[in-house]
Amino acid sequence: MDPIELLRDQHKEISRLFIAVKGAQGQAKEGAIAQLADAVAVHMLVEERNLYELLGPRIAEVSEVLDEHLLLKRKMAELLQCDPSSPIFALQFESFRAQLIQHFGEEEREIFAIAIGNLFPEELEELASSMLETCRDLEGNEPTRAVLSEPAVAAPLQ
Numbered sequence: 001m002d003p004i005e006l007l008r009d010q011h012k013e014i015s016r017l018f019i020a021v022k023g024a025q026g027q028a029k030e031g032a033i034a035q036l037a038d039a040v041a042v043h044m045l046v047e048e049r050n051l052y053e054l055l056g057p058r059i060a061e062v063s064e065v066l067d068e069h070l071l072l073k074r075k076m077a078e079l080l081q082c083d084p085s086s087p088i089f090a091l092q093f094e095s096f097r098a099q100l101i102q103h104f105g106e107e108e109r110e111i112f113a114i115a116i117g118n119l120f121p122e123e124l125e126e127l128a129s130s131m132l133e134t135c136r137d138l139e140g141n142e143p144t145r146a147v148l149s150e151p152a153v154a155a156p157l158q
Contacts, residue, residue, distance in 0.1 A: 003128040041143035
């Protein structure tokens with residue numbers, strides 16, 4: 001599997017989940033929000049623990065992306081504390097959606113291109129394997145809670 005395609009597929013799935021949340025009501029909306037939050041959490045952790053860990057020592061842009069992740073995590077935490085039926089939720093939801101979609105576009109144009117240009121085929125294969133393993137480890141293990149319980153500052157790259 002191509003690790004960049006895996007991340008692009010996650011972007012598409014998250015975009016689809018935003019639409020599902022917008023169209024849902026009541027308990028279905030709450031379930032769709034939880035599903036969206038878990039998908040975003042898994043995606044961010046997969047990138048941080050694998051792609052950015054690998055690219056960090058090679059490119060300066062990674063620290064900027066980690067700062068963006070931190071901001072997005074804070075926005076997600078605020079959103080999850082809001083009543084889904086309130087007008088404030090709708091505003092926070094749209095703000096979070098817009099920022100995340102913009103972030104995805106920047107990643108796809110910049111970071112993914114840098115990864116493809118700077119990683120050897122063997123590294124891409126290993127990256128794909130480690131990303132899939134991280135996905136398996138996170139799914140069903142409350143990934144949203146893992147993201148929201150992280151420190152309030154971006155973690156330094158090792």
